[in-house]
Every structure is written in C-alpha cells, then in structure tokens.
Amino acid sequence: MVSLCIRASSFDERTRGLLGRASLPREEGLLIETPGPIHTCGMKFSIDVLFLDRQMRVVGMKTNLKPWRFAWTPGARYVLELAAGRIAETDAQVGDRLGLDERNGDEG
Numbered sequence: 001m002v003s004l005c006i007r008a009s010s011f012d013e014r015t016r017g018l019l020g021r022a023s024l025p026r027e028e029g030l031l032i033e034t035p036g037p038i039h040t041c042g043m044k045f046s047i048d049v050l051f052l053d054r055q056m057r058v059v060g061m062k063t064n065l066k067p068w069r070f071a072w073t074p075g076a077r078y079v080l081e082l083a084a085g086r087i088a089e090t091d092a093q094v095g096d097r098l099g100l101d102e103r104n105g106d107e108g
C-alpha cells in the first residue's frame with residue numbers, strides 16, 4: 001500500500017500531522033494513534049483515510065477527505081492517512097488487515 005509509513009507518536013507529531021505540507025507522495029502514509037476524530041483543518045490537499053483497530057484491521061475508510069473536514073469511525077485506534085486516490089488504487093476494503101514492516105533507518 002505504501003513504501004514509507006511515517007508514525008506520528010508524540011503529541012506534537014500527532015497534532016501537526018500533515019499540516020504545512022504541500023502534498024503527500026503516493027508511496028507515503030502517515031500513521032497516527034488516536035481514539036478520536038481527525039481533521040484536515042489548515043491542510044492544502046485532500047487525503048484518503050483508513051481507520052484501523054488495535055490489530056491493524058480496517059474498520060472504516062474515507063476517500064477524498066477535503067481540507068477543513070472532520071472524520072471518525074467507532075472502534076478505530078489508528079488512522080492511516082494516504083494520498084487521495086490510494087484506497088481505490090489498492091482496492092483496500094473494510095476487514096483487511098495491514099502489516100507494518102518496521103525497519104531501522106540504516107537497514108537496506
């Protein structure tokens with residue numbers, strides 16, 4: 001689905017999210033741990049969003065979420081923000097389980 005998944009772990013990283021960026025590359029995603037709603041207030045571009053439970057299973061999705069909008073899905077523990085159009089390109093579905101290949105920055 002993405003070749004680079006940036007994890008927003010700290011409060012500041014989660015709060016900042018994608019603010020200040022002009023776009024999100026198609027091969028990149030932002031993973032945020034949040035039990036509550038997300039927003040695109042102040043963003044300059046639309047995104048696709050996968051809502052994931054604790055087991056990284058898709059429990060909801062929102063395509064082409066435009067700037068200045070809010071979204072939330074009950075039961076979501078994580079949110080994966082993607083470039084607009086990526087959900088359709090990857091044919092992601094509710095119930096799919098995502099795997100993260102976490103590597104150290106110095107590993108090939």
